[in-house]
Amino acid sequence: MNTDTRAVAARALAQVALSGHSLREALALTLPTLTDARERAFASTLVHAGARGWLRWNAALLLLLHKPLPRRLGDLQALLVLGLAQLEDLGVPAHAAVAASVEGAAALGHGAQRGLVNALLRRWLRERGTLLPQLDANAEARTRLPGWLLDALTRDWPDALDAIVAASNREAPPMLRVNLRRVRRADYLARLAEAGIGAHAHPWIETAIVLERSLEVGRLPDWGAGACAVQDGAAQLAALLLDAPPGARVLDACAAPGGKTCHILERGAVALTALDVDARRLPRVRENLDRLGLTCDLRAADAQQPAAWWDGQPYARILLDAPCSASGVLRRQPDVRLHRRASDLPALLERQRALLDALWPLLAPGGTLLYATCSILRAENADQIAGFLDAHADAQAQPIALPAGRRDGAGWQLLPGDGALDGMFYARIGKRGSS
Ligand SMILES: C[S@@+](CC[C@H](N)C(=O)[O-])C[C@H]1O[C@@H](n2cnc3c(N)ncnc32)[C@H](O)[C@@H]1O
Structure with a gap:
């Protein structure tokens, strides 16, 4: 060097x-x-x-x-x-x-x-x-964490604090999501081995491969042909938990850069609308869709203002991967700790609440909304969902149980390092009634 x-x-x-x-x-x-x-x-x-x-x-x-x-x-x-x-x-x-x-x-x-x-x-x-x-x-x-975040984590996770700090400061293993439409995971692992790239299957996430070390994506076999994408296993759980049936109308309300959008489409043919309020982020979603050979209705739109873009037909599934503190992914995005401020939180909480409220009427009776964040702060996760359930009599939490992490309120919390994954929160909320 x-x-x-x-x-x-x-x-x-x-x-x-x-x-x-x-x-x-x-x-x-x-x-x-x-x-x-x-x-x-x-x-x-x-x-x-x-x-x-x-x-x-x-x-x-x-x-x-x-x-x-x-x-x-x-x-x-x-x-x-x-x-x-x-x-x-x-x-x-x-x-x-x-x-x-x-x-x-x-x-x-x-x-x-x-x-x-x-x-x-x-x-x-x-x-x-x-x-x-x-x-x-x-x-x-x-x-190596800012004081405000340390205080919040000490309050929320006193018993897990040391493990959170250690995991947030460790380099994260690179992970891939295999595009099962293109290749079986076992075959792709064999391709990686032939190329001399050390890797193993994640033990319980069917699409996930853990690489031994980072490398430029162009070196991955069939990258250009859409064999795989780079995505932490925790994020790969979204499409599994959303579990959209074939043909379902699905809304991905906060889609860019499109990791979860693509995974939902790889799992089966659904009628998917993907939105992001930030038009500058849409070309990356388009690039990912094109490389992986997928299509959907992709729009620059504010999910909080459905009157401007919704056709009035309810969705069977809604994914709300909400803007958040990103406190669960410091191991992959170490700059977040330097840029995020305690004073950002009230506006984030209000946006998450407003998005949940705006999207709920768009869900069909019998349908499911999956709320996701890459945060480990209770205010954005279990507390946010508790407030939503209190305010919506037709909403009912559907239990989640995963091999790693823990139940928290009506949802499931992965802390960084649980199952060797990023920190993420998921809550699955069903709408009472039948479609
Ligand atoms: C956590 S990221 C989404 C990550 C994405 N789901 C993925 O898996 O690649 C949150 C996204 O929400 C978008 N967003 C924030 N407020 C929004 C709104 N009101 N309507 C639509 N998108 C919004 C942001 O621009 C950002 O791209």
């Missing part, structure tokens, strides 16, 4: 941690400047590790520096955070991590700071025995 890899990663991390860019955006902007696929993969690993460890290693930097670096040195700050993450989390040998960080400073145009980078990282190595306990005395630095 050359030093430019570190410099590119530092620029991307500074964009994420200091300028509010999403990790996906920052990588899309910066990685193409690296021509070698292995360097791109390493830079991506670095940025993920840097975002995951920011609250810890940036606090360590403050211990070393006593005052923050000036804003104009934001990329150098990110380079130093990456240096510490390499030393402490990624197992990069000390001499390599220090030397490459020093060179990285020069590549960033901060040649005058090479001595500072060298001195700080070497001091860390000398004094880490006394500095680590100081870091661990600070809850954010210890858990």
Whole structure:
């Protein structure tokens, strides 16, 4: 790896941690400047590790520096955070991590700071025995989670807190969903083995394959022919729990980027309408549908305003994969912890409530609405659904029981790491009466 890899990663991390860019955006902007696929993969690993460890290693930097670096040195700050993450989390040998960080400073145009980078990282190595306990005395630095989220998780899941923190800070295994319309899972596993890609079947999710390590999707056999998609197993449960019968009218109210939409269509021929309020996100849904050989009625529309798009015919199934805090998927989206604020929650809760209320009249009697979030906060999940059931006499929770996770109120909560999956909540709500 050359030093430019570190410099590119530092620029991307500074964009994420200091300028509010999403990790996906920052990588899309910066990685193409690296021509070698292995360097791109390493830079991506670095940025993920840097975002995951920011609250810890940036606090360590403050211990070393006593005052923050000036804003104009934001990329150098990110380079130093990456240096510490390499030393402490990624197992990069000390001499390599220090030397490459020093060179990285020069590549960033901060040649005058090479001595500072060298001195700080070497001091860390000398004094880490006394500095680590100081870091661990600070809850954010210890858990790598923002204080507001830590408080909420302590309140909601006191007994599972340590497991949630550990799982949220571990790199998640990449997972695929096999398109069973195109290929059987056993045959696809054989194709992966032939291609030298280590993988195994998820023990109880029939479409899921767990890969041993990340790789660019173009290297997956028959990717272009729609043999599979990248999707965590927890998200693959949505189509199974929705269980749309053949020919059913189905609404996917919050569809982009279309992972669950495609899975519902792969399971059987249904008349599916997929909406998303954000028109800029629809091309990705279209790309996924096209690659997987699927079709549906895809529209840019606000699910809260059915008068603008609904034809008046009720749906047998509605999937509401609601906008949420994403607190269950920090292991895959480490930037969420840096961007989400406690003050975002009231508006999210109100949107979830408004979406549930607006969509309920569109469900046929005897039909089922599946409410899903990738959150682990009770306010967005069990409490939200309890409030909905109280306010709708014709709504009845249908039990869910999965091999991992736990019942919570009227729904089912997977915490991150349960069954080696992301954190997700599902509640299945039936409408009384027959269609
Ligand atoms: C959790 S994501 C959906 C993920 C998607 N179901 C999948 O599996 O790929 C939530 C989506 O809801 C959309 N959304 C938020 N408010 C909406 C509304 N009022 N109407 C329709 N879509 C909305 C957001 O733009 C976002 O794309």
